[in-house]
Amino acid sequence: MAVTKIRKISSWTLLVLLVVSVAVCLAFFVGGVELDAAGNKVYANTDLVLYWGYALVALTLIATIVFAIVSLIQGFRTNPKRALQSLLVFIVLIVILGITYAIGDGTPMSVNEDSAQYNTPGWLKTIDMCIYTTYTLVALIIAGVIWGAIRKRLAK
Template sequence: MAVKKIRKISSTVLIVLALIGVVAFGMTVFGGYVDPNAEYPEPIYTNVLLYTVYGMTALAVLAMIVFGIIGFAQSFKTNPKAALGGLGALVGLIVLMVITYFVGSDAPLHVGVDAQQFNTPSWLKLADMCMFTIYALIVINVLALVVTSFMSAGPKQHASASEKKA
């Protein structure tokens, strides 16, 4: 019974969020322009679409944090060692992000006037941190795939000699 209730609630939330997104997108695309004769016409409802995306992103991050904490607490009750292993992975990710932040370059870029506000050492290091962390996680994932595929394709345990005679 609980599974049906969870499925019904999650399906309803998905449909509502999808409809909100479609309505915001439709308002942006079909709502008209501030100045239709401009070289690059700006849709009237661009802010509605942006705030909708911001809200959904914030909601997703909040749900991820809350359910992560709840899942950790429940897992810690049943299997503390496994729960601490998951916490270790989170700590490892944070350490990786700190390392990649300090490895990142703070050399200014030659960009247009509009992007100059982000051409500061902290923003440049943050951008490099994001890219280097993504690259490192991709490499770690590929290595994990290769290692686990070799481990699962390793030698199979064969029946013992006494079992073969029987």
């Protein structure tokens, strides 16, 4: 019964988010285009797309954090050793974020005045942190897949 309810809720959630995303996408492309003084295209519903993207990212972060905390609490009740391994993975992620922020370049670039508010050392290091963390995690995923295949082959 619970599995069916979970599947229904997740299916409906996916469908609602998909329908709203398609509606926002259509509003963006069909909403109209104007030319500014410099001759650049300005889409009428750009702010709607950005706010929907922010909402999806916030929803994803909140859901991820809540489910991780609940899973960790349940893990300590059932298998404390495995829960500590999960906590260790979280700590390693925080360390990776700290290291990649520290190695990020904060040197301001020459940009137009619209982008100048984000042309600060803190924002530039944060962007580098996101990029370097992505590279690191992709490399760790590939290494994990290779290690899993080797370990499976050696176990036979």
